[in-house]
Amino acid sequence: MFRFENIAAFNYLWLIPAIIVIGFFFDRRSRKQMQEAIGSRLYPFLSSSVSSKKRKIKTTLQVLAVFFFVLALARPQMGESQQEVKSEGVEIIFAVDVSESMMAEDVKPSRLAQAKVELSRLIDLMPGNKVGVVAFAGSAALLSPLTNDPGAIKMYLESLEPSSVSSQGTNFTDALKTAKEAFERGGVSTDEVVKVTRVILIASDGEDHEQGALDEAQKMAKEGIRIFTLAYGTEKGGAIPVRDGMGFLKGYKKDRQGQTVLTTVKGDALRALAEAGQGSFYFATFGGDQTKLLVEDIGKLERTQFDSTVATQYEERFQTFLLIGIILALLELFLGERRAGFRFWKGRYEVPPS
Structure with a gap:
């Protein structure tokens, strides 16, 4: 049997569309501010080192990391066992x-x-x-x-x-x-x-x-x-x-x-x-x-036994989802935004990025 112990954790899934919307908003605003600062003719040349594809990959990794963190917080459980719990005292x-x-x-x-x-x-x-x-x-x-x-x-x-x-x-x-x-x-x-x-x-x-x-x-x-x-x-x-x-x-x-x-x-x-x-x-x-x-x-x-109940215990499976979320977050952190093989222009000569 597969179940989620903490269903309320899925309320945090609203973070996913929030990440997408906020990322789109700030990307558009920064592009507009740079165009106003350096001019629309110079902007394409100076921003050509940035890879839009890598930016989209970073956003996707962020979304997936949050998704798996929410799954881990929801505490997925699989398998069950029953145990008798006795209440004793005076x-x-x-x-x-x-x-x-x-x-x-x-x-x-x-x-x-x-x-x-x-x-x-x-x-x-x-x-x-x-x-x-x-x-x-x-x-x-x-x-x-x-x-x-x-x-x-x-x-x-x-x-x-x-x-x-x-x-x-x-x-x-x-x-x-x-x-x-x-x-x-x-x-x-x-x-x-x-x-x-x-x-x-x-x-x-x-x-x-x-x-x-x-x-x-x-x-x-x-x-x-x-x-x-x-x-x-x-x-x-x-x-x-x-x-x-x-x-x-x-x-x-x-x-x-x-x-x-x-x-x-x-x-x-x-x-x-x-x-x-x-x-x-x-x-x-x-x-x-x-x-x-x-x-x-x-x-x-x-001590006297007052009553006994049968408690059902489930095996936790959140560790796998948490590990996947951490790996995705680390990949997003170390992934750059520069294009592969891009060469900077310095004066009359192009040089590879250091």
Whole structure:
């Protein structure tokens, strides 16, 4: 079977008539300018050394070179083979804390912004997995069901804001329950034969957590759902900025007594949650090694085959057309325009060209 992979490349064939028209236009204009400069009687004598036949050959070589370059760009393919491609990985839910405390700037540009960057980086480091996104604070909401489309996941991560949920606070229990529902609705069906490795990755500063999260984590661990946690922020803490609709800083959040609220990371709470969920706890540092460690730990888990597809592969044949185009272009480059055997006139004597 013969086919072209890149049909759009044939749009460049307009260069061929353009070369012909432009060449004709400039040749005619230069001839007219020379006739005006030296006179119509002297022009035929001075231009007699130029071979119009060779000029036509050079134009033909240019046209053919462009034609074969376009054919090579269209990627001609011949022959085909079929190969089974298997998709394997684990099902992961990113549960991201979008409470107001995650807007603190004790890490730059903010805790939430850092989490977005690190989680997007995780997507690139863990290809083949099915990933979903849950936003949580005082309540939880599923933003993206499980999918193996990394572009879609990054888009949902980038959209995370405190307004992604209806109430503030930090309720880990709701986040865990929402993540579990996402597995049940969009994940691979499990039975006595099929076992799916499932992971909930919680990215949070751990503040103001509700009771009952540890019991829920232990229950999920017995069902085969592992819980990993990433802590964002510093123990020193930072103020929560308040911005206007244009994003300009108006001040910092204050309590009822008018004092600036300082929010600190609660690593112990996140560590306990990971231990209850038979996972691991990581203290996030921007550009640190914790991301690689997390990838290694998840990589040790048993991978599940999600689906398999048959991919058809074609053998590329563009190399031949590209080589022909290069040869024609080189021939055009080295081909002169002088007539063969022409003798220049110098004074009273004719001499061969040097």
